[in-house]
Every structure is written in structure tokens, then in C-alpha cells.
Amino acid sequence: MTLPLNTSANPSDPIAQARYNMIEQQIRPWNVLDADVLDLLAVVRREDFVPPAYRSMAFMDIEIPLLGGDAEEAVRQGHSMLQPRVEARILQDLRILPTDRVLEIGAGSGYMAALLAHRAERVVSLEIHPELADMARQNLRNAGVQNADVYQADGAQGAIPDGPFDVIVLSGSVAEVPAALLSHLKDGGRLGAIVGGEPVMRFTLTHRKGDRFETASPWDTIAPRLAHFPEPSGFTF
Known part of the structure; x- marks a missing residue:
């Protein structure tokens, strides 16, 4: 999907100014320098993927709760959007190609699926929580994204x-x-995941090369857990 690209701010439009500030003050300084990624962030309307109660926070450097009730609990349970700079850095490092078929685990509000869909041939996004799966589908429809499908499933x-x-x-x-x-x-494919436990997690990129897998962990961050993936057993003395 091709979009008209415009990264300049419009001082008379506070939303456009906030988006510009997000890109220039949060994302670019975090070593996100791919011009295509920066342009994409300027035109995919992040605020349209944020619940109305948190719309004013759409461009803040925070994890935004996606379900009602207790905001801290929603973030702790992983029912949240990742920080914009983390989403952008992941997108940059995955180097999505127009012919790529992409699987996302954890659809959330559908924002990351929308970004991926603008660069890939097709996106399949799995979301374990029924309310979030419905939210993501609706948001993607409203944004006119036609090459991303959201399934309510446990990835x-x-x-x-x-x-x-x-x-x-x-x-x-x-x-x-x-x-x-x-x-x-697929052979030649890559998997991107934030791996580890607090206080140390690293974005880990794994490339498949035939029967071998090569990994690199280029940067640190912290992110909420995805549900039901194995946790290491504690030490026993």
C-alpha cells in the first residue's frame, strides 16, 4: 500500500505538531534513521488506534492502556500499545519487503499491523483477547488497511x-x-522479539538460514509480557 508522504509539521494543527515532535524528539534520536519508516510514522494516524480516553496521549513516550478499568493493570497484563520509539525501532530492524508475508503475535489495537501492512504483501495478526481482536479489526477497517487479517487466537x-x-x-x-x-x-526469514526479564530485556533478531538460526540482540528495552509463552523455572537451593 502506497501513501503520500509528508514529514513536515503544521503549526496550526496541534495533532500534526504532536506527531512531528514524536518523530523528531523520541524516535529519530533512538537511532531510527530509515527515511521510509519515518515517513510512514508521519502518515499512519497513531491517534486513530488509541482508545478515546487516551487519545491525548497518542504521541507520548509511554505504553498506552487499551482496555478499560485500571490502567496500570492493563499495561501489566500486556493489554497496551508499546512506546512509539520501540515500535519504530522494531519496524526498522525487521526491514520489511513488499513481497513479505508477516505474522504478528499480539495485535493490540492494530497499529503495528497497520505499519507492517503498508510495507508488506500481507499481515496475519493473532490476538488472544477477544475485545482487543475486535478493536484491531475495526481500527484497521477504519484506516482502510485491506491486507491485514486479525484472528482471535493464542499465538x-x-x-x-x-x-x-x-x-x-x-x-x-x-x-x-x-x-x-x-x-x-521461511528460509531466509527473520523473527523479532523482545527477550529476557526485568530489568534486562533485549530486542533479539533471529534469521533462518536453512536449518540454522543466527541471532543478534542490538538494543535494550522493556516491554509487557505476552501471555502463555514459557517462563524459566526459578532456582532451587
């Missing part, structure tokens, strides 16, 4: 539809790279 334990994939991205953290998901990568 940690259930069947994976429509694979294999060129790219798999986990929109949340896990204790370790999920071996089961690696089997759904």
Missing part, C-alpha cells in the same frame, strides 16, 4: 494460520525466543 499455544512467513514479530516480551514459532519461518 503461544494454538495453530498458526496461513504460514510459513518471511517475518514474525512479537509485539510484547517473552523469556526466550519461541522455538515453536521459528518453525513457521
